[in-house]
Amino acid sequence: MGSMLFSALQMRGLELPNRIVVSPMGQYSAENGSASDWHLMHLGSLAVSGAGLLVFEATAVHPTARLSPGDLGLWSDENAAALERAVVFCRKFGSAKLALQLWHAGRKGSVSVAWERQQPIPKDKGGWTPSSASAIPYPGRHVPEALDEAGIRNTIQHHVDAAKRADAIGLDLIEVHGAHGYLIHNFLSPITNQRTDQYGGSLENRMRFGLDLFKAVREVWPERKPLGIRISTTDWVDGGWEVEDSVEFVRRLKDLGCDYVTASSGGTVPEQRLKVYPGYQVPHAEKIRRETGMCTMAVGLITEPRQAEEILVSGKADLVALGRGMLYNPRWPWHAAVELGEDFSYPKQYERSHPSMRSGDFLKPAR
């Protein structure tokens, strides 16, 4: 019998050929939000990796929705044209289905790129005022502006506009970024949301922004295309967002037609008590799956093919995402196929790299 890792998964009109997902990973290499040649190289290599789904990095819906000036964006036609070039390039050679992560960085925004240690950018050096649920800064960063009702409406509209562009350039799936201390998560967590209006206070009120945003994107994103969300299942700190809150949030997302949830965690505050070990977030994917029936994607130190297979076979998740492991070894799916005894098609240019084809007459393949 074949493995689960290499079994197909149907989501609406999209068939993923296997359960391996490349987790979204910001490259800080965009120019005014537009994908660069780095993206062709980076995404191109991952598109031929054999993964079933490649999720492009967090993509800002507005210049002020960025974390850093190097972030990918989809707020303009120029951004869309540059990203379309990457989509076409990936499709020409790769087999992965292509997704995009729709993003507003919330209160963490206006900092330098990762390798410049994410320092706040002064206003006179091109910095901007980030937005959040309340005017409470992430330690060491700019004081954000609390979005008023008009700001909330505009922000949702920016997500809608970006989703329409994503459809127009042929992306297969959107993942809304609701995790890691960014804008949606700023509204969810009682630590960052101290509003007294209908968007703050009770769990119901704190969920409102994320649910309204998801609903608005679902309305414009084609019916046949899946729409998922990444959440931080917990803040890992007392008085913060908890796994139980996530279960309720996912129930509500399910009613809105959400197709899957990626169970990530943390990001609200630096003092989070987060212990990292292989598969450290998998129990949360499992709990959400069990208690809501939602399709879940597990992520976080999943590095071994048999570990990934066990997560799926034991019903803890429906999909597994790899981040750093795929950067380190972009041929991970090929190696996993060998380890799990799966036949797997390579780009024809690379077929001779298969272990069974390294000896003998290469014109008469052994397999």
Ligand SMILES: Cc1cc2nc3c(=O)[nH]c(=O)nc-3n(C[C@H](O)[C@H](O)[C@H](O)COP(=O)(O)O)c2cc1C
């Ligand atoms: C370089 C880098 C960039 C990342 N950028 C994003 C991002 O854009 N969106 C996101 O949701 N997570 C991002 N992450 C988190 C990963 O998607 C993933 O959840 C995390 O690295 C844990 O999985 P792993 O142990 O397989 O790397 C990033 C991680 C890395 C290492």
